Amino acid sequence: MKKDVHSLALTRAGIDTYRQPVVYMREDCDLCRAEGFSALTKVGIVLGERSIVAALNVVTAADWLSREDAGLSEAAWQALNAQDGDLATFFHPEPAQATSSIRAKVYGQRLDAAACQAIVSDTIGHRLSDLDLAAFITACAGNRLDIDETIALTRAMKEAGQTLDWGQGPVLDKHCVGGLPGNRTTPIVVAIVAAAGFRIPKTSSRAITSPAGTADTVEVMTPVALDLAAMRRVVDLEGGCLVWGGKLDLSPADDLFVRIERPLDFDSDGQLVASVLSKKAAAGSSHVLIDMPVGPTAKIRSPEAARSLSQRLLAVGDALNLKLLIHHSDGSAPVGRGIGPALEARDLLAVLRRDKHAPLDLRERALDLAGALFDLIGDDAHRGRSKAVELLDNGAAERKFFAICDAQGGFSEPGAAAHRLPIVASSSGLVRAIDNRRIGKIAKLAGAPNRKLAGVLLMTKPGVRVDQGETLYEIHAETPGELAWAKDFAMAGPEPVILENQS
Incomplete structure (x- = not known):
């Protein structure tokens, strides 16, 4: 292709801009100056049959980019299916x-x-x-x-994406509005519901502001980045799946x-509401249970806020022909012991395996939610929770979970972080509360969710008395630098584990 005044050769910048197409031009690039492009300008790019609109970043000094080249972020590179040296045409988009x-x-x-x-x-x-x-x-x-x-x-x-169709019969789903670290009930609920013979093709997100999303946690144990054909195969085999929705x-x-x-x-x-219910409707769900933790440091902080959000969810669900049930739960403290992908995976596996040391609060929440889903579809005359208990206690849910993992590509036991630091009580007292946001921040600074083994392991709960010097929680990290970063934050501000009667 002959180069013209509106063309530049493409080079791969190797910069992840998280789905935003970005183009990089030198400030002394003839095209950049002639067209009047400036930083953050929207620039149209055409390569063969493909075209995109990208945000311009102006490079003031870079040995890696010549005046004759335009660098592309990973998102732009993939969208254009570019190869090094391809000549692309640039224009001002409408x-x-x-x-x-x-x-x-x-x-x-x-x-x-x-x-x-x-x-x-x-x-x-x-x-x-x-x-x-x-x-x-x-x-x-x-x-x-x-x-x-x-x-x-x-x-x-x-309507902007595709909509899945699972045929006749109920298609169940469960979603948590978030804001509660360690609340990893979804894989347990999916295993229980699928073990009962119902369809629950669960698509989940990765973490947005939390130390782990369901997809991050499940990915520690089995592949989750399945395409639609693979997802359908798993659901056809096992009735349920645990899949990251980003590829669908x-x-x-x-x-x-x-x-x-x-x-x-x-x-x-x-x-x-638009985020949650657009994905539920697109996923082909018919019956959806929404878990809404309410607490002073959760995402939903008051009963009044919970009622307002519930009314909006129900109204929009009705408009989209979704049968919704809102479940208000206790959001005053983290659930389970682990906060972070591998640590949360270990907790949910302990529940499924009926380990005597499994976190009881995680087990009870999962049973409440699975039972509520059974009741939502009118199964067994409101005996949903007892049915959920039976399926968990007789091992059916555990067998179903591992069958789903096998169908998705195999199961791996969660690993453990190489670097750990105990944080101890500076005085004796009764644990009054645990700050969800602050403990979650510590887990994120330790590397979660991108570092799968990183996070926080809680050693106590509200209502428990601790002695001076007793471990309140452990910070887990994959590198010494991340451990030190999380430690600095933990030591610098208010203690996330709040004690009464401190001396």
């Missing part, structure tokens, strides 16, 4: 249609169905900048999306919204 709707929302106007569709379409087409998306997320924060707007956004997000193109705009929500560290009730 402004995204959704920007006017976002601006209107910032100034307090409502979003109709067409506006929501435009925002979702331009989001997945990468025609909106991070600043545009941040403005949209912020404009919707709090309760600035009403019920009708939430329904419109949920439908637009669901279900509600694709959601992952891009989450990419912005993560550094902002907030979302709205409306966006939370």
Whole structure:
């Protein structure tokens, strides 16, 4: 291909920008100067039959990039299916249609169905900048999306991707709104429900702001990045699966919204509902149980907030023909002992194996949720929990879990971190509370969830008396540097394990 004034040779920058296409040009690049491109400009790129819109980053000094080349982030490289040296054409893209709707929302106007569709379409087409998306997320924060707007956004997000069809009969699902470290009930619930003969094709996310998501934890034990054909095969064989939803193109705009929500560290009730229910509807679910932990340091902090969110979930679920049940649970402290992928995996395996040292709170929560799902579909005249207990205690759930793992590619026992540091009580007292957010932050600074063996192992619970010098929790890390980083944070601020009667 002959190079023209609008062309540059492509090179792979090797930079992960988490699904955002980014192009890198030198500031003295002829094309960059001639076209008036500047940092954060949206730039169109055409290569053969493929085209994308990417955000421009201007490089002021770099030996790796010449004036004749354009570097591409991993997301841009894969979207164009580029090869080193390919000549691509660059152009100024038309402004995204959704920007006017976002601006209107910032100034307090409502979003109709067409506006929501435009925002979702331009989001997945990468025609909106991070600043545009941040403005949209912020404009919707709090309760600035009403019920009708939430329904419109949920439908637009669901319709933007593919929808799975599992045929006749109930398709069960379970989701937790999050905010509670260690609350890894989903794999246990899936095993119990599938052991009872019901379909529960569970798609899960990786962690957004927590030390582990269900997909992160299950991936310690079995592959989760299955495509749709492999997922269907597992469900056909075993009735259930535990799969990461990122490869299935279900509600694709959601992952891009989450990419912005993560550094902002907030979302709205409306966006939370749209995120959860768009994926449930797209996954082909018919009966969905929503676990909503409520506590002073959980995501949902008060009964009033729980009631408001529950009403919104039920209204949107009804509009999407989903049969929903909201389960309010205790969110005052972490669940189980482990916080982090491998540590949480060890907890849930202990429950499934009926180990006498298994965390009782994790077992009881999982049984409550599995029983509620049975009741939701009208099974056995509200004897759901006793049925769940039977399937767990007789080993059927354990056998089903390992059968699912085998079908997904095999099972591996969770490993253990090489570096550990006990944090001890500075005085004697009764454990009054454990700060979910602070203990979760320590686990993340230790490396979780990207470091699968990292996290926090709790050695006590609220209501337990501890003596001075007794271990409250252990920090687990895969490297000494990450252990030191987590230790510095743990030592610098308020103790996450809060004691009464300190002296």
